[in-house]
Amino acid sequence: MITKRIIPCLDVRDGRVVKGTKFTDIKDVDDPVVLADFYAKTGADELVFYDITASNENRDIFLDIVRRTADTVDIPFTIGGGIRSLEDFDRLMKAGADKVSVNSAAVKDPQLIREAALRYGSQCVVLSMDVKKNAFGRWDVYIQGGRDNTGLDAIAWAKQGVALGAGEIVLNCIDTDGVKNGYALDITREICDSVRVPVIASGGAGTMEHFYDVLTKANADAALSASVFHYKEIEIRDLKDYLKEKGVEVRC
């Protein structure tokens, strides 16, 4: 059967990886392409880059990173962050991205998902959602980097996104993100049960057991993390050995 995927995430600002890294054995680790290549060679199944560049002027720098990644890395990669239009899709796909993820822009204009899926196929369109639990125990969708509550229900939005043509969902829980206390298993499970496309869990990984839990108990198809890999708290190869030993099908 198909394996569960482990996906390192690289946040890129002005052409450099941010969130900090702790590598001594590879040179120029802040270059996203160098780090991406390192992860690809040490067992990552896929990569996600988020462009968190604030200004438009540096957009070309990021496009160049996409091109260089496509030239260097021989596993699939997804680009997200600031995608607003079909033209943004075009630029990134032409530069060599395998998939493009949309977040805020899709909430404001859901037809963007449909148009992108019609042009490139659903497998290229990833719906990224930031969610947070409300006082009633339901999960709301947030946009603008987690600042604005849209009032949309997470499960309803996931279903709508898939109906419009999204081929994959990245589910990021605002409360667990960066806390390292584990993924939000309950909402991840609910989303996985609600849609028939792969779901990538994001936000909260601190230990190998957290990965095991979200891939088995919550049934996520993939688990994404940034800091545990960047800070070398967990090596992908060790993580995969651990998961395999526990009976999870992974690519070792």
Place this chain on the structure above:
Amino acid sequence: MIAIVDYGVGNIRNVQRAFEKLNLEVTVTRDIGQLDQAKAIILPGVGAFRDAIANLKKYNLIECLQRNAQKGTWIIGICLGMQLLYQRSYEDGEYEGLGLLRGDIVKFDDSQLKVPHMGWNRLIKQKEDALGRNLGDNEYVYFVHSYYVKTEDNSPILFTSSYGVEVAAIVRKDNIIGMQFHPEKSGAVGAKILENLKELIV
């Protein structure tokens, strides 16, 4: 010279790059004269079967590909390119393919499975072939597809993968080769398969 058919679908740059990394002379073209000169013709493909076959027709490439296949030129289909090698596809209708291999292209049962079949899956050897040289029993490659080959003629199938059904992953009938996965996105294993392919075609 290796020719990659430029018929207006998907991103062929990744496939081009993968063959260039093998130090092969690669031309991206839809020129019939050039295709007739090629030692091997690569049919890449991301997108829908209908559009792909319509474009091949538009550029008068159907007869060219069939003639070259007959002549013994290597014809190598990747992903959708492999599906085009078969007789017909039922992707959003019914469309005739190149008919170089016997079988139909049908959709995965999406009431039972997540579709597309997307991610890394294991290659299971069905038959010895030079194309599968040095491939062990635990090799994973990257798939992205919603349709698969249904055929009564299993003789060309070298490797399968399991996804609810047995998926034809690598097929070969003489000079006709198909790969349902993306070797150019399959890390070291993909590179090994392309190396084997290179040995075969040069």
